[in-house]
Amino acid sequence: MQKRTLSFWEIWNMSFGFLGIQFGFALQNANTSRIFETLGADVDQIPILWIAAPVTGLVVQPIIGYFSDRTWTRLGRRRPYFLAGAILSSIALFIMPNSPTLWIAAGTLWIMDASINISMEPFRAFVGDNLPAKQRTLGFAMQSFFIGTGAVVGSLLPYMFSNWLGISNTAPEGIIPDSVKWSFYVGGIVFFLAVLWTVFKSSEYSPEELEEFEKRDREAVAKVVKKEDREQNIKKQLISGLVMLILGSLVTWYIYDHDLTKELYILFVGLIVTGALFILASQLRKKKVQNGFTTIITDMLNMPETMKQLAWVQFFSWFALFSMWIYTTAAVTGHVFGATDPTSELYNDAADWVPVMFTVYNGVAAAVAFLLPVIAQKTSNRITHLLALCFGGIGLISIYFLSSKAGLLLSMVGVGIAWASILSLPYAMLSGSLPSAKMGYYMGVFNFFIVIPQIVAATILGYLVKEFFGNDPVYAIVVGGFSMILSGLLTLRVRTKKRVNIHEQV
Known part of the structure; x- marks a missing residue:
């Protein structure tokens, strides 16, 4: 029994929820450090305030994957988790910009990240469940397209509200600007509606059909x-x-x-x-x-060998991304533009440019999402991923040498190419090595190698910036750039021969 080939629009519908997920994720990444600084966090405290989110993901992801492998309701196997995570994430997005204190903001980040993971983790397994092997690369590329598109608008919202609609981007000390608040409100609504589209516009195979697919394994x-x-x-x-x-x-x-x-x-x-x-x-x-x-x-x-090899690639690439998400605001405002007062107009103008930068790299990711599979066909997934990660590493390192807004946008082009590849090619390389009966679980465990580098980054980067880099956060981004290049080189070690996990599980 073979899975049928899906049409372009069927793959579109099953991936559309990622538009909303990344909308919320982009708002979180681009604005959380700004919220923390506004509520009184010092630069060296920011990484540890982020730590709750990845720790939560470390626990949530394999559990959600395990249970989604064993779930069947009127909504199907994965879709109940899409919906539950969307409801919780939307509520958290409304609460986050109204946090009265630093620790309430940190706690809300914890809840928000856990909720996003509840929706996002089963989406990866959704591709493996519904698509035949020949279409999985396209399926992950479609997710990358929606991730990039959602993040473009999500990252740009504070800038749009302040510069196009005249909503204030400054506020008294300890208060989040209205431009940020309205961005989070819109993000909560879009998150819920986009996931709802996938829930009701896509279908899943019945337990009997899945039984046939999984029987051989x-x-x-x-x-x-x-x-x-x-x-x-x-x-x-x-x-x-x-x-x-x-x-x-x-x-x-x-x-x-x-x-x-x-x-x-x-x-x-x-x-x-x-x-x-x-x-x-x-x-x-x-x-x-x-x-x-x-x-x-x-x-x-008992992880498959391919998964173990990809773990190192994921570790160093996501370590680099996390260093960028944590420190770009502080590096751009302080190192590039010399502004350190969160209440000043110069600081807030510079901080507003960070979402624009993130918009560029996400826009580039959306633009090249369907190009990477074409390049991979002519070379290989490994070579394509290596090249993309090297572009990203050079983009991050270049921030140290830049002094203009235009230059910062150019650096994000390289990051965008790497981002598109990170969101698709590792999953395409991995999917063929996973037992179909454990697709959700192993996709959840694979996210360990996204979460663990976040914990490592949040654990050591603050210490390094304080003790070795004179509290200049731009050096953390430079470290991230070299880490991304290393992850590209490690891709050459990956072997993608299909394997079946044969160990006893009890």
């Missing part, structure tokens, strides 16, 4: 798994957990003993917790306990 697993494989896998899980637990404990003690920055605790305490979960799962499996917890933790250990 399950039979392969059943035939190959032996008792020795299971015991060896449990031992590997135990050893991995012990290594993480011991390493995390030693480094945490070192941080405490040498009185290093407290943000470092987040990363290594997280490693301790992960190690403990691995150990617990291995002991439950020895007693033949099978439940959602053991499946989620064990499947994490």
Whole structure:
């Protein structure tokens, strides 16, 4: 039984919700640091205030993926999660610009990012569910197009409201400007309506049809798994957990003993917790306990080889993106234009240019979304991704040398090419290696390698900027540029031969 080839407009409808998701995501990325600074955050505090969002995503994504693999309602398999996440995200977008204090804004960011992940994670699996292998690259490219288009308008909204409609972009100390508030209100409405379009204009295969598609993978697993494989896998899980637990404990003690920055605790305490979960799962499996917890933790250990190789590519590319999202406002206002007072007109004019910059890179991403698959056909996904990431890295590094608004826009062209590739080619390379019965779960786990670099960036970049870069945030963006080039080189290691996960899962 084969999945049918979908028309262009069917792929359009199933991807349209990403327009709204990225609308909200763009508003979050372009304006959250500005909101934090307005509410009194220092430059070196901004990364740690962002940390709640990726930590939440780390927990939410695999859980949503696991349950969406096992869900079937009148709305289908993935669409209930699209809708629930859209409702929660829209509410958070209305609350965020009205935060009265810094910590309420940080908490709202936490809720908003978790809600966006509830909608966004199943969208990746949606392509794998509904499209045959030959159309998946087009499906991910369509998502990239909507991501870029939604982000163009979302990022531009504060600028449009202040410069075209005359809505104030300044406010008294501690108050978010009206241009930002109205941008978030519009974003909440667009997010909900776009996702609603996909929910009601697309369809999913029935459980019986999915059963046929997944039957071959399950039979392969059943035939190959032996008792020795299971015991060896449990031992590997135990050893991995012990290594993480011991390493995390030693480094945490070192941080405490040498009185290093407290943000470092987040990363290594997280490693301790992960190690403990691995150990617990291995002991439950020895007693033949099978439940959602053991499946989620064990499947994490048994990732396909292609996914492990792509993990490093994702890590360094998303580390670079996160450095840009955190520090562009501070770098542009302070390093490029020399404005440090959030209440001044010069600062707010410079801050308003950041959404315009983000508009350019998202616009470029939308423009080249359908070009990258063509280039990949003539070369390969790996070479195309390498070239795109090198363009992005050069664009980020160039910000250090720029002194004009026009130059900043030019730097974003390279970032836009990289962004289009990051949103599509890794998923196209990955999809063929995933067991169809676990598509949602592994797409959620793949997002670990988006979230973990965000945690690392939020953990160490503030420390580096404060201790080594004289509180000049532009250096964090330069570090991000070199990180993106490194991720491109690591793409050459990726092998995309299809594999079936054959490890025992209980």
